[in-house]
Amino acid sequence: MARIVIKDVRKEFGDFTAVQASSFTIEDGEFFMLLGPSGCGKTTTLRMIAGLELPTSGEIYIDGEEVGQKPASQRDIAFVFQMFALYPHMNVRRNISYPLVSQGMGRAEVKARVAEVARILGIEDILDRPVGGLSGGDRQRVALGRAIVRRPKAFMMDEPLGALDAEFREHMSEELRALHDRMGATTVYVTHDQLEAMQMGDKIVVMNHGVVEQFGTPQDIYDKPATMFVADFIGAPAMNLMRFDGEVAPGATSLLYDGAEVAVPRMREGRRGALALGVRPEHVHLDDAAPHRGRIAAVEYLGTTQILTLETATGALKLRAPAAQVARVGETVGLRFNGRTLSVFDARSGAALASDLNAQGGGDG
Amino acid sequence: MSGYSVTEPSPRQKWIAGALVIGYAVITILPLVWILITGFKSPSDSISYPPKVFFEPTLEGYVNLFTTRTRVSPETLESLPPPETWYDEIVRRNDLVIAGPSRYGERFLNSIVIGFGSTFLSIFLGTLAAYAFSRFKVPLKDDLLFFILSTRMMPPIAVAIPIFLMFRQLGLSDTHLGMILLYTAVNISLAVWLLKGFIDEIPLEYEEAALIDGYTRFQAFYKVVLPQAATGIASTAIFCLIFAWNEYAFAVLLTSGTAQTAPPFIPTIIGVGGQDWPAVAAGATLFLLPVMVFTILLRKHLLRGITFGAVRK
Numbered sequence: 001m002a003r004i005v006i007k008d009v010r011k012e013f014g015d016f017t018a019v020q021a022s023s024f025t026i027e028d029g030e031f032f033m034l035l036g037p038s039g040c041g042k043t044t045t046l047r048m049i050a051g052l053e054l055p056t057s058g059e060i061y062i063d064g065e066e067v068g069q070k071p072a073s074q075r076d077i078a079f080v081f082q083m084f085a086l087y088p089h090m091n092v093r094r095n096i097s098y099p100l101v102s103q104g105m106g107r108a109e110v111k112a113r114v115a116e117v118a119r120i121l122g123i124e125d126i127l128d129r130p131v132g133g134l135s136g137g138d139r140q141r142v143a144l145g146r147a148i149v150r151r152p153k154a155f156m157m158d159e160p161l162g163a164l165d166a167e168f169r170e171h172m173s174e175e176l177r178a179l180h181d182r183m184g185a186t187t188v189y190v191t192h193d194q195l196e197a198m199q200m201g202d203k204i205v206v207m208n209h210g211v212v213e214q215f216g217t218p219q220d221i222y223d224k225p226a227t228m229f230v231a232d233f234i235g236a237p238a239m240n241l242m243r244f245d246g247e248v249a250p251g252a253t254s255l256l257y258d259g260a261e262v263a264v265p266r267m268r269e270g271r272r273g274a275l276a277l278g279v280r281p282e283h284v285h286l287d288d289a290a291p292h293r294g295r296i297a298a299v300e301y302l303g304t305t306q307i308l309t310l311e312t313a314t315g316a317l318k319l320r321a322p323a324a325q326v327a328r329v330g331e332t333v334g335l336r337f338n339g340r341t342l343s344v345f346d347a348r349s350g351a352a353l354a355s356d357l358n359a360q361g362g363g364d365g
Numbered sequence: 366m367s368g369y370s371v372t373e374p375s376p377r378q379k380w381i382a383g384a385l386v387i388g389y390a391v392i393t394i395l396p397l398v399w400i401l402i403t404g405f406k407s408p409s410d411s412i413s414y415p416p417k418v419f420f421e422p423t424l425e426g427y428v429n430l431f432t433t434r435t436r437v438s439p440e441t442l443e444s445l446p447p448p449e450t451w452y453d454e455i456v457r458r459n460d461l462v463i464a465g466p467s468r469y470g471e472r473f474l475n476s477i478v479i480g481f482g483s484t485f486l487s488i489f490l491g492t493l494a495a496y497a498f499s500r501f502k503v504p505l506k507d508d509l510l511f512f513i514l515s516t517r518m519m520p521p522i523a524v525a526i527p528i529f530l531m532f533r534q535l536g537l538s539d540t541h542l543g544m545i546l547l548y549t550a551v552n553i554s555l556a557v558w559l560l561k562g563f564i565d566e567i568p569l570e571y572e573e574a575a576l577i578d579g580y581t582r583f584q585a586f587y588k589v590v591l592p593q594a595a596t597g598i599a600s601t602a603i604f605c606l607i608f609a610w611n612e613y614a615f616a617v618l619l620t621s622g623t624a625q626t627a628p629p630f631i632p633t634i635i636g637v638g639g640q641d642w643p644a645v646a647a648g649a650t651l652f653l654l655p656v657m658v659f660t661i662l663l664r665k666h667l668l669r670g671i672t673f674g675a676v677r678k
Contacts, residue, residue: 052573072576079577085570089592102579146578 002063002153009058033201041210078147154186224358260291263339265357278343281320287336403646411642426643434461472630483548491556548609563597599666
């Protein structure tokens with residue numbers, strides 16, 4: 001069980017910088033998500049924590065000890081690979097006991113530990129099977145078994161559900177989260193699936209191009225995106241980013257957008273020039289009395305809700321409406337924004353402006 | 366008549382394929398069969414024309430292979446005590462007595478030591494080099510690999526004279542060590558390239574998992590990569606052994622006494638006491654056995670080895 005501190009960690013592969021001066025802290029027992037599109041540096045970051053890559057510069061503390069330049073075998077962490085990486089020439093029991101054998105643990109104790117892990121994961125009946133013929137879910141469980149049998153300081157998981165089919169992934173993610181809650185071990189989990197990250201994580205780090213864009217709880221990241229990248233990456237459909245040229249003053253509670261006032265949370269920062277108004281699809285409502293107008297271009301029916309795509313003066317906007325609401329393609333409707341939930345971004349830097357809603361803004365990433 | 370399948374060959378296609386394979390097998394096996402049966406013929410049967418397919422089998426060839434014999438006068442032969450063993454008896458039928466063992470056994474043992482020794486060394490060095498080329502950032506990797514391959518771009522015998530001079534200078538002529546080193550040098554490029562291909566196919570994650578599980582890199586190589594590479598190692602070993610086992614030109618050139626292998630020795634049998642084809646055939650037959658046994662033992666690996674990587678599981 002450990003607290004992991006990442007301090008100014010940087011990784012270069014030749015001329016390519018995979019991770020740029022990243023810092024964040026993973027508290028003891030947290031289920032921590034590293035989220036971002038492919039090539040964003042999240043897996044490299046995970047591998048640096050695990051010791052499979054050594055950082056070019058910066059420090060990594062596990063349990064207060066600086067381990068940045070130590071090999072993986074000395075860090076006492078476990079790693080679950082996307083493709084599971086079960087040793088193909090060993091059966092399930094030997095796979096699970098392999099990390100214990102390396103520690104020189106006695107036979108009887110290894111046996112007891114493996115039995116305990118098998119019981120926790122419900123794989124007692126397949127212990128003596130070769131790993132070759134196992135189903136995806138069982139392989140996943142064996143890989144988890146190999147990780148937890150050591151009782152390591154922390155778990156690293158590199159898209160562990162990525163190799164499973166969609167139906168099973170749901171089930172396995174619940175199982176994983178339950179396992180974590182039961183063991184309370186610090187877990188660092190890499191995914192590119194924002195839904196998975198929101199569902200399972202206590203905290204999320206969103207990365208892009210090797211830079212930490214935002215670090216916080218799922219709620220924070222969803223409600224108060226620090227950058228336009230995060231706003232666009234999180235949520236399905238993503239936050240609408242309505243670009244416009246305008247001005248917002250510190251202390252203002254509204255701004256002029258598309259010829260009409262829109263209420264916003266009290267701004268703590270001002271900016272003039274290219275701005276973007278960030279609004280989640282569920283925070284726009286159809287209201288014929290509202291000053292802003294849009295033409296319905298498409299309707300996607302989703303059962304309980306529907307997603308309307310609207311053409312407005314400043315671009316396309318998606319809106320989530322109750323499924324019962326009548327909406328016809330081609331109709332022009334009025335749009336009302338929920339003022340308490342809006343974010344304002346500097347469209348040039350992509351950073352959010354600080355406001356009463358988003359006290360931190362995007363100033364420091 | 367049931368529907369036909371696009372991927373499954375039709376019975377007629379299977380029949381033709383089978384006939385082709387059998388035909389090819391007959392063509393390749395026939396000389397071997399001829400050597401095998403010649404080994405059991407008497408010298409006169411072996412050179413009779415038209416060739417005899419049915420004959421009275423005898424072990425004379427094998428006895429002649431393993432012995433040296435001297436001719437004695439019929440009087441002396443009669444004065445000798447009756448033959449003690451079946452091979453004494455065979456020899457005496459031709460007015461000969463056994464003078465001592467031949468050098469075949471010795472040469473055969475040399476072949477075993479040099480063949481398996483160089484195969485082991487090629488595989489040992491080849492696996493380590495292939496692993497390094499596959500996994501590590503080696504400066505000038507591509508150039509080094511090309512250089513290694515380029516050692517096979519001419520027939521090895523083209524450098525026979527420099528090697529001959531070098532061996533003489535270093536005292537390696539006619540030594541087991543010299544032949545082992547020479548065959549290793551020839552085989553190593555094949556071994557490195559083949560094994561690199563196999564090791565490239567082994568996902569890095571297995572080693573990383575072992576590193577995470579608390580093993581050192583060498584342990585990860587030894588305990589995880591090597592078992593995975595067994596198929597590649599087996600098929601590479603077969604190729605190396607076959608080359609070292611059958612090599613003739615260097616063996617003629619560089620060995621004569623202590624380290625002579627079987628291939629240059631077998632033809633010399635012809636010169637001893639006339640055209641002794643059955644003894645030559647017997648020598649060749651026995652000489653085939655070790656490689657055959659080795660190949661049969663590893664053939665499961667060989668089959669997988671040749672097609673390895675062609676299709677991703």
